[in-house]
Amino acid sequence: MTAYPSLDTAAAVQPVDRRSRTERPKQRRRSGQRPSIALTVVMICFAVYALLPLVWMLINSTKTYEGLLGSFGLWFADDFALFQNIGEVLTRDDGIYVRWFLNTIVYVIAGAGGATVLSALGGYGMAKYTFPGKKVIFAVILGAIAIPGTALAVPTFLMFSSLSMTNTMASVIVPALASPFGFYLMWIFAREVPTEVIEAARMDGSSELRTFFTIALPMMAPGLVTVFLFDVVATWNNYFLPLIMLRSDELFPLSVGLQAWNLEAQGIQGGAVYHLVITASLLTVIPIVIAFLALQRFWQNGLSAGSVKG
């Protein structure tokens, strides 16, 4: 089916499996129907709308500043300057872009990685144990899913500045560590781990933590990847929080750095760097789009789990 056979088998364990069984006969039955031209045209319009800005970005990142001003937006200029632009982006201001890229990687690995681990532990604890106050705690966490990061950002900044924690890498990483949505998804995936297997490990004298790492966690692997992906995108795209937390540009993630360059381009002398802002945007978008395309299946896992049980 896909180029990633290992992912297929991994995903087969999970809740989606139930649905794919009902889906298959439906598609077989419907393949008898003729494709509708009207519906296809509508979908093509939607796809053009979705892809057009990305195509525009791709085309215009190949232009010099002069080419940008002197050519039609959806076609190439006379000179092809993509590699020259990339070179300029990477070396500008002593290679600050590379620095921002590495910062983003640190934020993603520490923030999204940490959030996934905490969610997995917590979701498993919530699904497989009973303890006092469990229901209340769960209700509070579920309610927090609806609190958007932008609403919390200013209060978090105010609290962090009273603790002298602003303008540090920790000020971006720590808020990313708690992901109520990741917790909720991990709880869904942890519930699918059979209790009998855990009981059996207990009988064999395995400690609770060891049972979790050697037995439950491998069974939750597809869910783990899904939650990690959601957290990676959230961290990679995070803008408001680092914008207010960070003052030194050597701590910026890509999103804030991009906007800093844009500000510069809008300035009076800055006009000549527009083409670099476009190329820098392209370089920011590419890694996350690759991660997206390569791991599509896991997105669908998470979205269907979230939509059906939520």
Add this chain to the structure above:
Amino acid sequence: MSTAPTVPEAPPAARARRRQPYRWTGVWFVTPFLAVFAFVFIGPLAYAVYLSLFQTQLIGGTSFVGLENYLAVLQDENFWDGAARVSLFLLVQVPFMLLISVTAAMILDSARIRGIRFFRISLFLPYAVPGVAAVLIWGFIYGERFGLAGNVNDALGADIVTPLSPEWLLVAIGNIVTWSFAGYNMLILYSALKTVPTELYEAAALDGASAFRIIWHIKLPAVRGALVIAVIFSIIGSFQLFNEPSVLQTIVPNLISTHYTPNMYAYNLSFVGQQTNIAAALSIIMGVITAAIAYAVQLRGNREALR
């Protein structure tokens, strides 16, 4: 004495051994998450409530003022200006976006097109584009100098397409938000549609139900739960609007005021105006309004589902 612990006491002892330790191990599993959660969710919220009840002045220092900050926000025209703008945005953009999402999900689910995989991923792709990059790309496309809007106007020889004019700016922002999230909502709705048992469609088709009737009576009720969730998250997103107008502000500084949305106002109050107490009160008011509307939508959605 030592004869007692034979048969009758063994089961409780065994039960205690099996249950008690596990009870508290569960807490240990949840504790790391809860500790961080308390620090970055509960902490800031509590701190914001605390701040909103005080006032710091150059002379006299910090003093308790009760609900004065809240009254100040509610009497502030700038706040209402922003609140009215995001409400208008919500009423127009959210239905439009969800109409696209529902339509696309229904078409995908009908299986009457080829290339389902291609369309699914194409429409979802904008969600992966970082918000700042999305605003920059669209902002450039909207531009007169080298954007597509400029190209179209050059071709027509007149300024007809002007997304970055005062009349069209909110629409231009709505378009960026729609572009980013329509595909995401489509996939959520599509996942919900896939849970409908195939037999239901077969039975309806056998009974001679038209495609329209199947959509109205089977498919729309099936996605109601997912739709309610999408509506709630879109309401929250609209009321918290910040990234798009604030990045666009650098492109068209004259058109976007510091109080364009309530969230931008809160940001500017605390960072430019140093009025953190007022900003905290404003954040809480917006949070309460958002929660109230989201709750009303959920109640209404559930009530209709029961009918």
